[in-house]
Amino acid sequence: MNATPTLAYVTPATPPAWKRWLVCSPLARIVIFMALFLVLNRSAAALVHLLMQGMAKTPMTSALTYLAVAMLPAIVTYLFLTLVVERRKPAELALRRWPDVFRGLLAGGLLFSTVVGVLWLLGSYHVVGFNPHADWLPPLLVAGIGAGITEEILFRGVLFRVVEEGLGTWAALLISALFFGFAHAANPGATVWSSTAIAIEAGLLFGLLYHATRSLLLCMGLHAAWNFCQGTVYGIPVSGLKADGWLVSTRTGPDWLSGGVFGAEASVVALTLCLLCSAALLAVALRRHSLVPPFWRRR
Secondary structure (H helix, E strand, O other): OOOOOHHOOOOOOOOOHHHHHHHHHHHHHHHHHHHHHHHHHHHHHHHHHOOOOOOOOOOOHHHHHHHHHHHHHHHHHHHHHHHOOOOOOOHHHHHHOOOHHHHHHHHHHHHHHHHHHHHHOOOOOOEEEEEEOOHHHHHHHHHHHHHHHHHHHHHHHHHHHHHHHHHHHHHHHHHHHHHHOOOOOOOOOOOOOHHHHHHHHHHHHHHHHHHHHHHHHHHHHHEEEEEEHHHHOOOOOOOOOOOOOOOEEOOOOHHEEEEEEHHHHHHHHHHHHHHHHHHHHHEEEEOOOOOOOOOHHHO
């Protein structure tokens, strides 16, 4: 079977060999993206540092800084990769697919609410108060919008998509999931287990969601809603980062159930529910015969 039509881009055969290898090949495009992203990231960080000298550091200024030094460079670099290097319009971000954002937000909110509901039924999640004055805007900008856009561009838009073109879907799932999981290894309270859990529950889920829909916007929406609901709605640490939630909550029980100080993402409940969703997406891919083989097995 020829699965290449499911790919957004395939290295063309017509350019000179040097251009195919140094510009158009999967490895070259990943290197080009990362090099430009790091340049823009460091430049933006230096500019923000210069502009904010003498200003007090607040949650809002920290949030805006994150958007300036991470999210905006990621967007600009991805547009450069697709429009200039790959010479195509990024259909995975097409304006006609904006409803995918809202579908993703709904799916992410429902999925994490289900995680919390199961933890509550098992006697692990407890609401001890309500905080109507929770500072919700900075977490929305950072953990929600910022992380949802930035991380989905990096790990699904670039790493998963480009590796899939070269090494196939299975390798892309494994590589992008491992990088995504262990990118959280330096977070507060992180352990080998928490990084592995994120790799399995989120890395595989988002990779399969992108594969099945070819929509980065859907992945961004789900990612943003998952993070925002986790921290600001339910008061649970987001990947180890302290949350100021509308619901003041505690979790009890063994770490494998509650997730411990890292948060519910390290819970076997989140792992199980996300694996079930991943299995459903994989079943869709198998039914469609859309799994992409490595380039050496494609015609």
